[in-house]
Amino acid sequence: MAARVVDNLARVRERIATAAERSGRDPSAITLVAVTKYAQSASLAALIEAGCLDLGESRPQQLWERAKEFAGRGVRWHMIGHLQRNKVPRTAPLVTLLHSCDSLRIADALDQALVQSQNGSSDEAQPLDTLLEVNISTDPAKGGFAPDDVEAGLAHVATLRHLRVRGLMAMAGKPDDASAAHADFRHLRELSERLKSHCPPGVTLDELSMGMSGDYEVAIEEGATIVRVGSALFEGVEP
Numbered sequence: 001m002a003a004r005v006v007d008n009l010a011r012v013r014e015r016i017a018t019a020a021e022r023s024g025r026d027p028s029a030i031t032l033v034a035v036t037k038y039a040q041s042a043s044l045a046a047l048i049e050a051g052c053l054d055l056g057e058s059r060p061q062q063l064w065e066r067a068k069e070f071a072g073r074g075v076r077w078h079m080i081g082h083l084q085r086n087k088v089p090r091t092a093p094l095v096t097l098l099h100s101c102d103s104l105r106i107a108d109a110l111d112q113a114l115v116q117s118q119n120g121s122s123d124e125a126q127p128l129d130t131l132l133e134v135n136i137s138t139d140p141a142k143g144g145f146a147p148d149d150v151e152a153g154l155a156h157v158a159t160l161r162h163l164r165v166r167g168l169m170a171m172a173g174k175p176d177d178a179s180a181a182h183a184d185f186r187h188l189r190e191l192s193e194r195l196k197s198h199c200p201p202g203v204t205l206d207e208l209s210m211g212m213s214g215d216y217e218v219a220i221e222e223g224a225t226i227v228r229v230g231s232a233l234f235e236g237v238e239p
């Protein structure tokens with residue numbers, strides 16, 4: 001089983017490199033986040049052993065458990081799912097990057113929860129690095145900032161002392177449709193480029209987190225700096 005995970009990892013890395021080269025990009029500029037939400041501990045151990053140290057979870061509880069289980073192994077944890085306010089104090093210190101700040105309400109709640117969790121010693125504490133999640137396909141059934149609201153969102157989050165925006169995150173509206181995914185990812189990159197030149201102080205838009213198992217190569221061609229890949233790593237391993 002471990003051998004199969006390592007095999008899958010090699011294939012995904014290979015495809016990342018090929019997609020990067022195809023679009024004239026340096027493969028080392030792309031971070032693979034292995035999404036382990038459906039994987040067993042043994043699969044995580046195999047990934048870590050193979051040097052895949054950026055791991056993503058969508059449920060805080062599972063992230064806590066696994067951060068504990070694999071403490072001291074150099075794992076960088078990415079929170080990619082919705083984070084409720086009451087889970088912030090315990091999650092924030094474990095997380096390298098939060099991908100899923102998806103509204104002003106959540107941004108404010110995160111900031112307040114971070115103040116409280118730091119017990120007033122906020123001057124010394126590191127802000128939490130985050131991405132703003134954008135509803136790039138403007139699907140009313142999906143969460144995230146509307147593309148037209150991102151600029152105002154950045155301006156607001158820039159005033160929150162405990163959050164530091166690093167970039168944007170999105171999912172393609174129709175993951176099985178490559179040409180629709182191309183368009184969605186291109187729109188996210190164009191939005192990021194348009195806003196980059198006049199970012200508020202403290203905000204950077206260097207990261208574009210986009211692309212999952214079905215469309216990560218498309219996302220790389222459109223400029224992804226982070227891809228979040230789950231099921232492709234666990235084919236033949238997890239049910």
Ligand SMILES: *Cc1c(COP(=O)(O)O)cnc(C)c1O
Nearest residue numbers: 035058080212213228229230231
């Ligand atoms: C589950 C999940 C992924 C990974 O999806 P796969 O299709 O299994 O690669 C990526 N991003 C988010 C936000 C997810 O919830």
